[in-house]
Amino acid sequence: MATGEADTARLKSIELEKRFNPPDFEGRIYEMWQEGGYFSPESGYSDADKEPFIIVIPPPNVTGVLHLGHGLNNSLQDVLIRYYRMLGHPTLWVPGTDHAGIATQNVVERMVRAQGTSREQMGREAFVAETERVALDHKTTIRRQLQKIGASCDWSRERFTLDEGLSRAVREVFVALYERGLVYRGNYLVNWCASCGTALSDDEVEHAEVQGALYHYFYPLVDGSGRIEVATTRPETMLGDTCVAVNPNDERYKHLVGKEVELPLTERTIPIVADDYVDMTFGTGAVKVTPGHDPNDYQIGLRHNLERVNILNPDGTLGDAVPKRYRGLSVPEARKRVVADLQGQGYFLGREDYTHQVGHCYRCDSVIEPFLSEQWFVRMQPLAEKALAAWERGEVLFYPRRWENTYAHWLREIRDWCISRQLWWGHRIPVWYCAACGEMSVSRADITACEHCGSAEITQDEDVLDTWFSSWLWPFSTLGWPDETEDLKRYFPTSTLVTAYDIIFFWVARMIMASLEFLGEVPFRDIYITSLVRDKQGRKMSKSLGNGIDPLEVVDEYGADALKFTLAFLSTLGQDILLGHDTFAIGSKFANKIWNAARYLLMNLDGRRVVPFDEIELREPDRWIYHRLNRTVERVHSGMRGYRFDEVGHAVYEFFWNDFCDWYIELSKLSLYSDDEAERDRAASLLLYLLEESMRLMHPLLPFVTEEIYQKLPALPGREARDGSTGGAPGLIVARFPESSADREAPDVAGKFAALQELVTAVRTLRSEFTLPPSMKVRFLVRTDPGYHAAEFFERHLELIRMLTGADDAEDGIELVHSEAVDHSRLKGSVAVVGAGFEAHLFVRELIDVEAAVQRFEKEIAKHRKALQRAEAKLNSSGFLEKAGAEIVTKEQGRKRELEIQIRTLEGHLERLRGS
């Protein structure tokens, strides 16, 4: 560079706030990103030849606000998005929310009840309008929260499952599946939640063990020839019994098959039938059968052509099918009365405690009743087969792999999907029933006349569709399907799905089904299953336990970077994360470290000139740090590719803190404060280049602090931005991600530098053990074995060693000797520390406790002897010598030699110490 330009290129020092305070810049930085349009795949900062990288957000429910699970999930999505964006891929993260039918309706119902009204009083239209208002509110909150944690979603593409376009997708799919015979309507036994007032799919029922009872009683034979004893956990259902079943091979009952029994408490008589289903060994071997209220009984009923008696009303009370005295009672009330009546009338035989599994509503935890009703279903078998085949062909990959079992198992055991919900909040089922001809019309568009007879006397199905019936279309409905939009062409299929394991079949498997059915391909290739967030005791975070952590509070307290970095750092593949509030100190401390390192470097720029990188002579310590950086870059890339966020976090943490701050910045002080102007420029420039590259490397994990620092950096010549301009990118967010390169590899230098670190640490350890404060300069002599690989390296970096060990500044502060041994006379007054291939003698004998030093040596010798024994044992074993690889044997031999030397050396020192 021409010296004439020098003055104009002189830098001023740059001030960063002394205190690292994320709120000072996070909001401003996010705004800058948004205004720059960087969140869009068409930002102009991506490479034309690269594949787009697309994520669709798992849409949070509009029921509430984000919890820490969302914090984790979205932080990791942001890490991926930012990484691929910096790699130059057109990158799109589609945000949005889910209308969450039951949950949201429940929330709003509670709200209106608190206001003294009710859903029924308000009427459907007003209630839905109110729900829309609440949903909008929550959508706004959720968006703000995602922005606060730094999510770089493309907000111009935000979607909601009830949007016009997505609703059209829902209709298209419903009607198309109906046309293909995959959607049907029928009167079947479904899971009914009386409290929510709706049917549920099988997957929405959670089984829990309940302490109940097995009630025994009998039914008398009509012909008076005897009786048959049954046992049940649900005696009240006997009011809907339509037969008693026994096993056809059961000798005890063979003669009774075909006979009738009286059904107590009712006026009815029912037959005894033979059915293979009945287990002769369980209970009495005779089963009361209620096809209207038990799935097994339902099957028996089909086989024997039995009547199905529905004893319940939709609200869970007993209905008109039962005798008057039981009508209107709740199930528990009815159970009591039935048992009491059976006792009163002499049918009751006793009860025994019995624990069994009972289905509960996943939303409200009420007991689920099998309930006979008219519902819409999806025939899942054909869809499941496709989804299974796609997985078998390797078209989707789970991280970690073991979740594929969950996926495959669910698909193999697939059952039809009940999709109607007796709710008001959701996609209204697009079916109209005609009062005139009795036919139904299934239509993509709203209709005003019956498609069969043209009558206007039609009414739309009152029910709405299961929320998941819209969620399963999310990866393509958000991109515009069923229209053939540009987005759909460009950005479907997406790249990676980041979600939790509890919705693998609710959502993940179904999305794959829907995509295969309607787009002909899987919606994403990689499925990253996040860890589950728990509290420090390992309990699931929940509202009722009050042990949840609000991600926004974490952001307020520590900053969004701390949230993101900590979660990534702890995200090992398939392990739950235990978190307390203070856990986020991990990220917070690291961000603080970054801030302060940058602050220090930038405050020391006054009068410096940035030397173009190509003109800088890289010396050994520089080659060492670039070697370390190169290895780190590789670790980061492989960690990102394998969704090993913990690896990525640890890699950058170790590099930046341990290598760069603890060693490189420290050693650079020698140059940075030298008298030589050119040397200072050289050092400052290298530090800036390293800082800049570190910011790029760490940006996905700590986007805010790295961007803030990046914005403060002076222009660095030779750094080309993604848009072709020089001196850097307009935002770190679109700067180039570091790539590893072979010419940065310097294993030889790295090995020597490690030796230097070993020497420095050894000296420091000795100082520390004898409490020689850093301010006390010491004099020492280093002897290296002949042929020691780092001998000349030490020679070349004597000043460095001097600085790092706190050695005396005098000419003879450190002396290096390369020979087998040192004259004992020269070691008077020293105490030694022994390393592999070298020993250091510190002349501090009069300052230390000799007895302590003796003990130290004894301990050291004992340790080495043990290791030597192990090595010798190996080398004496013929098996080892014959079968182990030559390399390993050589290594072991070298190790043995080294230990022998060290022990001999240590023994010599010990002797001299004792003799003094």
Next chain:
RNA sequence: GAGCGGUUAGCUCAGUUGGUUAGAGCACUUGCUUGACAUGCAAGGGGUCGGUGGUUCAAAUCCACUACCGCUCACCA
């Protein structure tokens, strides 16, 4: 009943294809106002890898059995 995961320092977790003295963060001990950082610097102590048996020259790492913890799935009245 079936399947899956976990069991490694006081705590929370890493540990690639089996190969030297098993790592990290936190906590702990000691010493430091060392030209940015006490959210810091330097140094240190602390595990033989749940148990048993096996394969191997060699196992935290592979195999079998077993114990405990957790999760998921499952229609036995």
